[in-house]
Amino acid sequence: MEYIEKVMSMIAKSGAARSQAMEAIMVAKQKNxxxxxxxxxxxxxxxxxxxxxxxxxxxxxxxxxxxxxxLLMIHAQDHLMNAMTVKDLAKEIIELHEYTHQLQI
Structure with missing residues (x-):
């Protein structure tokens, strides 16, 4: 894999991870x-x-x-770091949703 392909792969994988983390929050709001x-x-x-x-x-x-x-490599690094942060925060938010749901039962 060439350099530019590696950088684009980082962007694509990081973007997918961020999107899935955000979707996970929405799914948790539905109690799933x-x-x-x-x-x-x-x-x-x-x-x-x-x-x-x-x-x-x-x-x-x-x-x-x-x-x-x-600039593309900087963008890739930015995507990766943001996706990591969003995933970590999503995990915490989901745990809070689950906890508050249990309190309501």
Whole structure:
């Protein structure tokens, strides 16, 4: 996989993870906690895939392969970090939804 393909892969996987995390919140609001958990698991896998690509790029650079620091790469890094944050917050929000639902029963 070439450099630009790796960067685009990071963007795609991170974007998918963020979308799934946001969808998990919506699903939890409908009291479908199993569905929300599945979406968070899918988001986690996409984040692992994106992080793996990021790690490859870091290892390549550490090994002497220099890559251009482009706006696209900065965008990819931004997507990855935001997706990680959204997923972590989604997990907390879902737990709060589940907890408040249990209090209402």
């Amino acid at each position: 906690y199993a569905g929300a958990a599945e979406l968070l698991d899918n988001a986690s896998q996409d984040l692992k895939d994106a992080h793996k690509v990021q790690t490859q790029l870091i290892q390549e650079e550490a090994g002497g392969t220099k890559h251009e620091i482009s």
